[in-house]
Amino acid sequence: MSIETDTADVTDDSVESLASALGEAITDLPEYEAYQDAKADVEADEQAQERIEEFEQIREEYMVARQTNQADQDDLRTLKKAQRELHELPVMEDYLQAQSDLELRLQELNEIISEPLTVDFGEKAGGCCQE
Template structure:
């Protein structure tokens, strides 16, 4: 049985950190990630999308305040949902949401692979959440 020295532990940590950087670079080079970034930039540059985002955020904040004070109505909720749907119906927003979904699916696959290799849910453990 060997005793691990602190130099060995530091070398292992460096190896894991380097592999994590490689994984990050590989993810950054995924077509799904590239498409997501392009879609995000398109949304940021779309005046129509930005205006509708601002409108949605205002309606959402008003709804949340009304809900906290017990004054939110079904009509308020419906207005919020309609505003969100109008936002989602903007073509650059549709593209963004589709790209985001595809990236989420790919990252879930990466998480599943990591989880399988280490024997526990990687994303859950990485989040720092307690599992009591």
């Protein structure tokens, strides 16, 4: 897909149109499609869903204990164990790999978009200069 524009013809509408076209093109990337497939597989996997629910409950309990200064090393070990068991499921391993691949590809695109800019396109613009 090749989109060429004369900078003299650039308007807010054309920039928004280009951004929309980029978003649509990203959905056609193999990395995005693999991520969507892996996500659907996780959502359809009963064991993965049970482990996710267990992990979320343990994480929530840990966060509450931490906020009340009642969390200890055993609580942290329990949380890490639940996360490890979740991530060791083959369907989750595939999902996490697909997510990582997509994030890397999006970072590459971010760098290309950011190249002509004085700020990082993907970073949050702060109220002050960032170095």
